[in-house]
Amino acid sequence: xxxxxxxxxxxxxxxxxxxxxxxxxxxxxxxxxxxxxxxxxxxxxxxxxxxxxxxxxxxxxxxxxxxxxxxxxxxxxxxxxxxxxxxxxxxxxxxxxxxxxxxxxxxxxxxxxxxxxxxxxxxxxxxxxxxxxxxxxxxxxxxxxxxxxxxxxxxxxxxxxxxxxxxxxxxxxxxxxxxxxxxxxxxxxxxxxxxxxxxxxxxxxxxxxxxxxxxxxxx
Amino acid sequence: xxxxxxxxxxxxxxxxxxxxxxxxxxxxxxxxxxxxxxxxxxxxxxxxxxxxxxxxxxxxxxxxxxxxxxxxxxxxxxxxxxxxxxxxxxxxxxxxxxxxxxxxxxxxxxxxxxxxxxxxxxxxxxxxxxxxxxxxxxxxxxxxxxxxxxxxxxxxxxxxxxxxxxxxxxxxxxxxxxxxxxxxxxxxxxxxxxxxxxxxxxxxxxxxxxxxxxxxxxx
Numbered sequence: 461x462x463x464x465x466x467x468x469x470x471x472x473x474x475x476x477x478x479x480x481x482x483x484x485x486x487x488x489x490x491x492x493x494x495x496x497x498x499x500x501x502x503x504x505x506x507x508x509x510x511x512x513x514x515x516x517x518x519x520x521x522x523x524x525x526x527x528x529x530x531x532x533x534x535x536x537x538x539x540x541x542x543x544x545x546x547x548x549x550x551x552x553x554x555x556x557x558x559x560x561x562x563x564x565x566x567x568x569x570x571x572x573x574x575x576x577x578x579x580x581x582x583x584x585x586x587x588x589x590x591x592x593x594x595x596x597x598x599x600x601x602x603x604x605x606x607x608x609x610x611x612x613x614x615x616x617x618x619x620x621x622x623x624x625x626x627x628x629x630x631x632x633x634x635x636x637x638x639x640x641x642x643x644x645x646x647x648x649x650x651x652x653x654x655x656x657x658x659x660x661x662x663x664x665x666x667x668x669x670x671x672x673x674x675x676x677x678x679x
Numbered sequence: 680x681x682x683x684x685x686x687x688x689x690x691x692x693x694x695x696x697x698x699x700x701x702x703x704x705x706x707x708x709x710x711x712x713x714x715x716x717x718x719x720x721x722x723x724x725x726x727x728x729x730x731x732x733x734x735x736x737x738x739x740x741x742x743x744x745x746x747x748x749x750x751x752x753x754x755x756x757x758x759x760x761x762x763x764x765x766x767x768x769x770x771x772x773x774x775x776x777x778x779x780x781x782x783x784x785x786x787x788x789x790x791x792x793x794x795x796x797x798x799x800x801x802x803x804x805x806x807x808x809x810x811x812x813x814x815x816x817x818x819x820x821x822x823x824x825x826x827x828x829x830x831x832x833x834x835x836x837x838x839x840x841x842x843x844x845x846x847x848x849x850x851x852x853x854x855x856x857x858x859x860x861x862x863x864x865x866x867x868x869x870x871x872x873x874x875x876x877x878x879x880x881x882x883x884x885x886x887x888x889x890x891x892x893x894x895x896x897x898x
Contacts, residue, residue: 492896552794560791568787571812572779572889573897575771593790635897659897669896670791673888677711678792678854678878 465495466537466675469530472502473519473542474509474609474642484645485541489668496672499535501526509542509642511583511608516546523547524554531555536675539667543639544587558674562641565666567593570637573659578633580624582606582640590639600631609642621648622655635659684714685756685894688749691721692738692761693728693828693861703864704760708887715891718754720745728761728861730802730827735765742766743773750774755894758886762858764808777893781860784885786812789856792878797852799843801825801859809858819850828861840867841874854878 470486486498503522510516524547527538537558540548545561552559567590570577576599579586586594586601602624606612621643625636636658638648644664652660689705705717722741729735743766746757756777759767764780771778786809789796795818798805805813805820821843825831840862844855855877857867863883871879 558792565791568791569892572784572787573777573893659893662896665896669888669892673788674792674878677881677884677888 464676465497466672467497467499467535468537468539468671468675469527469533469535470498470500470539470541471523471526471530472500473506473523473540473546475502475504475506481645485641485664488644488662488664492665493668493672495676496668498539499530501530507610508607509609510544510546516544520547520550524550527551527555527559531557537671539671541641541664541667543590543641543663545589548589558671558678560667560671560674561589562663562667563587563589563639564593565670566590566637566639566661566663569661569666569669570594570635571597573661574635576632576634577637578602578625578628578631578635579637579639580604580621580628580643582609582612582642586639590637600628600633602627604640609640609645612640612642613646618646618648618651622652625652625656625658629656629658633658635661637661638663683895684716685891686716686718686754687756687758687890687894688746688752688754689717689719689758689760690742690745690749691719692725692742692759692765694721694723694725700864704860704883707863707881707883711884712887712891714895715887717758718749720749726829727826728828729763729765735763739766739769743769746770746774746778750776756890758890760860760883760886762809762860762882763806767808777890777897779886779890779893780808781882781886782806782808782858783812784889785809785856785858785880785882788880788885788888789813789854790816792880793854795851795853796856797821797844797847797850797854798856798858799823799840799847799862801828801831801861805858809856819847819852821846823859828859828864831859831861832865837865837867837870841871844871844875844877848875848877852877854880856880857882
């Protein structure tokens with residue numbers, strides 16, 4: 461928008477050696493927000509991503525290490541591309557460049573877009589970081605009931621996503637917040653928009669816009 | 680960013696027949712965010728803007744009326760360009776198109792950008808709508824101690840703005856939120872950036888980015 465180009469790092473919390481999968485979030489951001497060039501890296505040894513308290517905890521030191529490396533490499537900012545914001549507080553404390561987490565960006569965008577937010581989760585309940593930001597604005601929660609983000613990529617899962625969104629709509633939701641960046645990977649927001657007349661927030665788009673606004677307008 | 684153009688309405692809460700003053704916020708948005716064309720209108724009979732509970736209350740029905748007219752004229756969204764968000768709840772309820780207030784956009788942007796927010800006010804204390812969103816993140820408050828937004832446009836006021844920001848910085852502020860769109864009119868954020876090493880949020884830029892994200896990505 462301002463013509464400036466920024467090279468930023470994006471941390472995938474899903475271990476993969478498939479370059480298309482690795483770069484899926486980065487491409488989504490680059491295609492939506494000109495001016496951002498995204499270098500994606502994934503943490504090691506988490507082939508199923510983050511889907512429990514244990515896998516979250518395990519990921520935090522790896523994310524912090526990777527964020528520090530990205531700063532050393534001269535990148536302008538770091539995105540932690542996971543709705544649970546693992547390592548966000550730790551990385552913000554350690555780094556001088558801006559660090560944005562998908563979960564916080566999603567929740568703040570939801571507050572801006574509507575007053576009744578329905579959260580669609582991968583497993584179980586809404587991540588605490590998102591719940592805290594939304595407060596009373598959290599109108600409804602549903603889960604796709606997938607084991608992890610890898611399962612979400614299987615055929616038939618999109619139908620479960622749409623069905624869960626219909627339940628959210630029936631419970632008074634104005635805005636749907638997709639509380640798992642795996643839903644960005646499978647392009648869920650595009651499909652949901654086709655089927656429902658509600659606003660839908662993609663967490664990867666949300667973190668991209670947040671980073672772009674910080675890099676272009678904060679100083 | 681996506682190449683789409685959106686014509687939006689912007690409501691000034693300061694009555695003026697000076698086209699440069701009327702269009703100051705719209706120009707700032709158009710120059711910062713390509714894709715938004717801004718049609719500005721001002722409410723009648725408030726030559727000094729909104730600077731007290733009484734002037735706020737007086738403005739609400741005028742803003743609601745103007746927002747409804749803008750929707751009828753086919754505009755894609757409405758910005759209420761005042762940090763107090765007068766008439767925001769009423770207009771959101773009455774309109775089908777998105778309505779964004781500068782105060783809420785400012786506060787949510789502040790939460791995204793930093794954990795210790797210093798608010799710079801025109802008069803007295805931080806508007807309640809901003810206070811509610813910031814919660815514990817509100818680290819410090821200062822006032823320029825101007826009577827109203829017209830006084831803020833006088834020579835010498837910028838020095839007061841800078842001095843107040845220095846006080847905010849001394850009190851641990853990471854991000855300065857300018858809680859009066861009159862500070863956008865005088866270009867305060869540019870001056871503050873020259874003098875201080877802190878992030879500064881301009882409320883007009885914040886409302887522009889928020890509207891742009893809703894129009895381009897919500898559906």
